[in-house]
Amino acid sequence: MSTRVTIMDVAAEAVRNSGYNGFSLDQIARDVGIQKSSIFYHFSSKTELVAAIFRRYSNDIFAFLDQTTIKEARGGDRLMAYLLESRKLLEEGKSICMSIALNIDQENLHAEIIDDLAVFHETNIKWLIEAFELGMRDGSILEEGDPEEKAHAFLALVDGAQLMARSHKNVAIYDTATALARSRISL
Structure with a gap:
């Protein structure tokens, strides 16, 4: 694995565990086992590093959305896959979705990252709207209503x-909080 990829992997974990303000390039360098100056060979700043890891993360999530659309024919099954994927991001309560972690510290982010966060949110909402629309048509979602409102609420x-x-380091809280949404999906 290249040093650039290792830096990105360690930084991504740091952001998901501690947020933008919760990590430093010094810590990343120590965790990777390199000098801090070596990070600057690959990334000109913390902002550039975070932009790169968030673009990679976004691409991974967008690929998941695309694959789920292909794999799951019913809207409810797509929503269930989304719930399960989001649960995996918790890593037993130690971590959260990178977009959440970055949005918490948004006042400290460069405009480029804020724009990328907006695209990430819009893409997820659009996909969720389509899943709700499909689920209402195919009967796999057990309630009626406006798909856009449902997507935002979901x-x-x-x-x-x-x-x-994450705040309680207990993934069971996620399961309890999402139980009602899961109960409205017809299997």
């Missing part, structure tokens, strides 16, 4: 459940 629920599970 994402807020998932993000809030992740925050609470």
